[in-house]
Amino acid sequence: ETGVTQSPTHLIKTRGQQVTLRCSSQSGHNTVSWYQQALGQGPQFIFQYYREEENGRGNFPPRFSGLQFPNYSSELNVNALELDDSALYLCASSTTSGGGNEQFFGPGTRLTVL
Amino acid sequence: KQEVTQIPAALSVPEGENLVLNCSFTDSAIYNLQWFRQDPGKGLTSLLLIQSSQREQTSGRLNASLDKSSGRSTLYIAASQPGDSATYLCAVSDNFNKFYFGSGTKLNVKP
Numbered sequence: 001e002t003g004v005t006q007s008p009t010h011l012i013k014t015r016g017q018q019v020t021l022r023c024s025s026q027s028g029h030n031t032v033s034w035y036q037q038a039l040g041q042g043p044q045f046i047f048q049y050y051r052e053e054e055n056g057r058g059n060f061p062p063r064f065s066g067l068q069f070p071n072y073s074s075e076l077n078v079n080a081l082e083l084d085d086s087a088l089y090l091c092a093s094s095t096t097s098g099g100g101n102e103q104f105f106g107p108g109t110r111l112t113v114l
Numbered sequence: 115k116q117e118v119t120q121i122p123a124a125l126s127v128p129e130g131e132n133l134v135l136n137c138s139f140t141d142s143a144i145y146n147l148q149w150f151r152q153d154p155g156k157g158l159t160s161l162l163l164i165q166s167s168q169r170e171q172t173s174g175r176l177n178a179s180l181d182k183s184s185g186r187s188t189l190y191i192a193a194s195q196p197g198d199s200a201t202y203l204c205a206v207s208d209n210f211n212k213f214y215f216g217s218g219t220k221l222n223v224k225p
Contacts, residue, residue: 033212040217042215042217045212104160
């Protein structure tokens, strides 16, 4: 069974640029959630995708957007990058979108915005 | 809005000690509570999942308890080892499986 994978591992961008991060969910999982973790903080929920539809969103501006594909992999897109977007971006997959399901996290993508 | 607090923020203990990490949450309407381990610069490794109807879960030297009505959970680590050094995060989920995280407890186990 393959776990959650993310790419790339590290990324350096400059302010104003756009970035796309990718996540492959664990086999059999149809729900992917994205989190942003600033240094020294706990992860903050960005949004969740369930069967290719956005299924809940945290307190993040519209320049954070996403997609989920038929194979349940997912992308996180961030436009007009700001310095504060520098963080570890984590994706997590679970078997369904309902409460009570264990989430499995990927290794994360470290984004640095200069 | 759900808020999760973890105390202490950092903990340093000698090898072999038993220790307790604390987690509290403000809204008791949770679906589950999950404890994670995070090594520096890495992703999250799930340690224990406690469903809202359960009181505790055990895995090896780890035991997690949940008191939903009082909004508290503890993670007990027995006979700590240097390899246990990491940041420990607790998270509670709502009915959409959105997780709310604490800021973590950074544990250092000295040889």
